[in-house]
Each structure stands twice: as structure tokens, then as C-alpha cells.
Amino acid sequence: MSVFVYRRYDFALLLSACLVLAGCSTNRYAKTNKQYTEQVKALAAEIRQPLPPPLPAPTATYDSLMDTVVFSPRTAQREQPWVGTINFNLRKPNYVVIHHTAQDSLEQTLHTFTVPHTQVSAHYVIGRDGEVYQLLNDYLRGWHAGAGKWGNVTDLNSVSLGIELDNNGSEPFPDAQIYSLLQLLEKLKTTYRIPAVNFLAHGDIAPTRKNDPSVLFPWEKLAERGFGLWPDEHLEEPPANFNPRDALRIIGYDISDLNAAIVAFKRRYIQQDLSPELTPHDLQVLYNLYLKY
Ligand SMILES: [Zn+2]
Incomplete structure (x- = not known):
């Protein structure tokens, strides 16, 4: 009997300790959680305002063809008419x-x-x-x-x-x-x-x-499940006029710094040798992927 009571007491103690710990871990971010809600409310209030900001007032620099045709002072000073549509939802990522x-x-x-x-x-x-x-x-x-x-x-x-x-x-x-x-x-x-x-x-x-x-990130595993693409096992020699710069651009890379784009491409699809040079094998991989875009 006494053992049972002791165990029950022990369990209750353990349970309360767990609750305190759980409380601490959720409360650690209580302040920013509250602030998050306030910021969301402020954004909601912002989009509740239907009226766009008024057009800028006409200035002397509009003294041109545009001024007489589009930006006549009367038009520019008038408030834009608001007609609320009922067909919309939130933008999606x-x-x-x-x-x-x-x-x-x-x-x-x-x-x-x-x-x-x-x-x-x-x-x-x-x-x-x-x-x-x-x-x-x-x-x-x-x-x-x-x-x-x-x-x-x-x-x-x-x-x-x-x-x-x-x-x-x-x-x-x-x-x-x-x-x-x-x-x-x-x-x-x-x-x-x-x-x-x-x-x-x-x-x-x-x-x-x-x-x-x-380079340790498993992009191949992701691509198998439809998140990103992965080159085929069988690779072909790209044609003589194949331009890797254009291929990288078509895939999406910003080629304003070509070496950086090549390194980024290799980090994801070659996953070794992060030099900014494309070997014959790298070119085959790039050509293979480029054909999928
Ligand atoms: Zn990051």
C-alpha cells in the first residue's frame, strides 16, 4: 500500500515537473508570439483600406503632349472611383x-x-x-x-x-x-x-x-518525389553549338556573374568539385537538365 502511494506521489511530482517545463518552453516565445499577432492585425487593417493613394498633383513638368492628353489637372486631382469586386482571394506562394x-x-x-x-x-x-x-x-x-x-x-x-x-x-x-x-x-x-x-x-x-x-543536401532524393529536377542516368553529348551560359540562364540562374552561377549549379547537381569550370561531364548534365526546361 505504502509503495503504491509513494508511486502515485512520484508520478504526480513528475507530471507537475513536466507541465512546468512545457510551460517554460512555450512561454519562452510568448512575447514575440504576441507581437506576431499584433503585426498581423496591423497588416489586416492595411488591406481593409480599399482606397489607393491619390494620384500625384499635376506639376509644371507635365507641360507636354502627355499633360494635355492624359494628365489634365482636372483628371489628376479627381479621386479614383472605387468599385469593390467580389471575386478574389489571397495570393499564394x-x-x-x-x-x-x-x-x-x-x-x-x-x-x-x-x-x-x-x-x-x-x-x-x-x-x-x-x-x-x-x-x-x-x-x-x-x-x-x-x-x-x-x-x-x-x-x-x-x-x-x-x-x-x-x-x-x-x-x-x-x-x-x-x-x-x-x-x-x-x-x-x-x-x-x-x-x-x-x-x-x-x-x-x-x-x-x-x-x-x-553539397551534402540530398537533391536527388527530393527530385525523385517531385521537388526539383535531377539529370537522367543516360547522358548525351551536347551539340557543338550548345551554349552553357544560355542554358544556365534558361534554367533560371542569374548569369551576371557566370562563375558564381556555375558554382551554384555544380553545388546542386554535381555535388563535388566546386570550381567554376564545367568539365565534359558537367556539360552533359547541364545539357540534359536544360532540355527539361
Ligand atoms: Zn539561406
Whole structure:
């Protein structure tokens, strides 16, 4: 009997200790969670305002053909008529950008994303153990891509979701983490109908500034499941007039720094030898991929 009572007491003690610990871990971000809600409310109030800002008042510099035809003072000063349509919804993300955090711990990353001076964030962070943390609603614009370009898209933050993998940049990505990533990508791809070619590396869109995720990232495994493309096993010799510069541009790379674009391409598809030269094999891989775009 006494043993039973002792055990019950022991269990109750353990349970309360767990509750306290759980409370501490959720409360750690209570302040920024609250601030997040306030910021979302402010954005909601902003889009509740239907009226666009008034047109600029006409100035003497409009003294031209344009002035008399389009920008007559009467037209410019008049308020734009507002007619609210009933057919709309929220804009959807159409790209996913994958990152490694290059930090030593998950805690460090979560801290980085919840203090104002860093001015960086991501929609999701995935721990080494596969735990997925969401930091931002998918419909909101995260600050993860920074300056970059893919094809003609120059504001990746406006059209993409950012996923950060807890990884110091030189270690392998554990199976549990990749498994969670694949599950998350499946959900995002289905929900927002994101095409396979729009799953990108941070290094793809900012080749002169970024090198994440590292060569250890399993892009082939992702491509097998429809996230990104992968070259075929059987490769062909490109034709004599094949231009690698054009091929990289057509795939999406910013070729204003060609060497950086080549390194980014090799980091993802060759995954060894990150020199800015294309070997005959690299050219075959590039030609093979280029034909898929
Ligand atoms: Zn990154």
C-alpha cells in the first residue's frame, strides 16, 4: 500500500515537473508570439483600406503632349472611383527556397528569427531531430531570400516560402530531418500547386552571396518525389553549338556573374568539385537538365 502511494506521489511530482517545463518552453516565445499577432492585425487593417493613394498633383513638368492628353489637372486631382469586386482571394506562394541555417543550434536559430535587429525570418525551421517549427503564416512575406534573382523574378520573398534546416553548413542532414522536410514539401506542393522546377536552393537564387544548402543536401532524393529536377542516368553529348551560359540562364540562374552561377549549379547537381569550370561531364548534365526546361 505504502509503495503504491509513494508511486502515485512520484508520478504526480513528475507530471507537475513536466507541465512546468512545457510551460517554460512555450512561454519562452510568448512575447514575440504576441507581437506576431499584433503585426498581423496591423497588416489586416492595411488591406481593409480599399482606397489607393491619390494620384500625384499635376506639376509644371507635365507641360507636354502627355499633360494635355492624359494628365489634365482636372483628371489628376479627381479621386479614383472605387468599385469593390467580389471575386478574389489571397495570393499564394509559388516557390520554395531551402536553406541551411549555418548555426550551431536550433535555439540559436529560433532566437535569430525572433529578435528585431537581424531582420531575417523563415516560414519553417526543421530541427536535426525532424521537429518542424512554423514561424510565419504561409500567406505572409518572410524575410529569408534577400537580394536575389531567378529567371525574371527579382523579389523571391514575395512569391516563396522559406524553409531553414538546422545545420552548421558542413555536417550531413540527418534522415529524420529530411523525412520531415519531404512531408512538409508534399503538403506545400499540393496545397499551393507548386511546380517541381520551383523548389530552389538559396544558393540558386543568390549565387554570389549564398552557398546553402551545402553539397551534402540530398537533391536527388527530393527530385525523385517531385521537388526539383535531377539529370537522367543516360547522358548525351551536347551539340557543338550548345551554349552553357544560355542554358544556365534558361534554367533560371542569374548569369551576371557566370562563375558564381556555375558554382551554384555544380553545388546542386554535381555535388563535388566546386570550381567554376564545367568539365565534359558537367556539360552533359547541364545539357540534359536544360532540355527539361
Ligand atoms: Zn539561406
